[in-house]
Amino acid sequence: MLVRELMTTDLVTAPAETTMQQAAKRMLSARVGSIIITTDGTPTGIVTESDALTVGYAADRPFSEVPVQAAMSHPLVTIEPTATVRTATNRMVDDEVKKLPVMSDLELHGILTMTDIVRSHSDLVNEARQIEQGRGLHDPDDWRRSKE
Template sequence: MKIACDIPVSEVMSFPVIKATKNMSIYDIANIMTENNIGAVVIVENNKPIGIVTERDIVKRVVSKNLKPKDVLAEEVMSKKIITIPQNASITEAAKIMATHGIKRLPVVKDGELVGIVTQSDIVRVSPELLEIVIEYASITPEEKEVISLDTDEFSEEYINGICENCGYQGRVRLYQGRYLCDECIEEFEEKEE
């Protein structure tokens, strides 16, 4: 018998994944989300995940800027620093990745190709005790900040557990121009500077 925490993500993930291409309009992607009652669409190229568009991305990068969804492409809105997990990884590993990176869903891959998606809800449904990891991470106050060093090509800076001073997001933030910001806000500021 498998202990709930040792269950591979392939046993709890949703599949097939609702996906889109980078050239689809946000209008079409929003309709896909509505029709399928989902909060995100994985953007793929040759069935390999290259980004993800979430409801939050649409609100922050399209609606709040009063852009026309039919005129905005997925590649302009998607989070490009997509974090994936192998299908044979455990749900404990998935929960830790979600907590560390402050995300709610992980595309699941096999040999780099998209085979599913696992969400916090999927994990909690089969292993409620893992919810504590996510709750504990989200409840960290700025006074309890802990440095996290991520050794990947995408995240080579030092991060702390804290609150984004721009949007209020609680989780992984880093110092950017004198303020602690989440990756999404940093990305927005960098886009404005270009």
Template sequence: MALNPTVRVRAVMSKNIISIDKGLSIRSAIKTMVKKDVGSVVITTNGKPVGIVTERDILKSLAYRKAIRPETKVEAIMSKPLFVVSVNATIGDAADIMAKRKIRRLIVKENNKYVGIVTQRDLQRAMTDTFKSLLLL
């Protein structure tokens, strides 16, 4: 799928995973996302990732779920399970996982440790850059 199969997830991922505990509120998630300028937060239990909440999850829950309020715990709206990709996977591999799972973000793992997050936008940017460089040849 990728124009350059040698481009690895490691090269395009964000290394800073922003996370909050599952017991915190949707309001806390929103504040964290605004403060850190990110589109998602990983939800944890005892420091271990168990889900993810995105801007889209928040908007959908507030628009369509009558029982959901800003004080509701993020656990109620988080997407789970988390889908993971290796730092050594290609961007094509990551794009395939996202397409098959209909998701836009993957947690990146190296040696059983979570080391980053890669988004659909990261992959699009990498593929566009590769395509541009091919045009300049």
């Protein structure tokens, strides 16, 4: 399964000049756990709920006084829309992120989140089973032996 088949395309973005209060308001209004930060229209960072909590605690100031750049994670860890979901999950684990903006070149296509992957778990399992059956791997031990 490819990233483009699971990604969310309804994105929430904000310019780098945004305050944390404005970013939090947009996230809450859209009921999302992250917002992509742009500079001159190009994605340059991401603010997640965890980033907001961290900067809220560390800054000890009202969100209206905290620039979003102080909270955003950057550089962005991204994935291509044509990458496999397995590649995406490996990247998430390796880079310790739960959200991957989906980009090709500098164009933002969507975002893939752990929630997207969990929601599609049964589809992913079914696809894996079909692949195994196509290889003639009907017994679970066959799969283990094929990896040796």
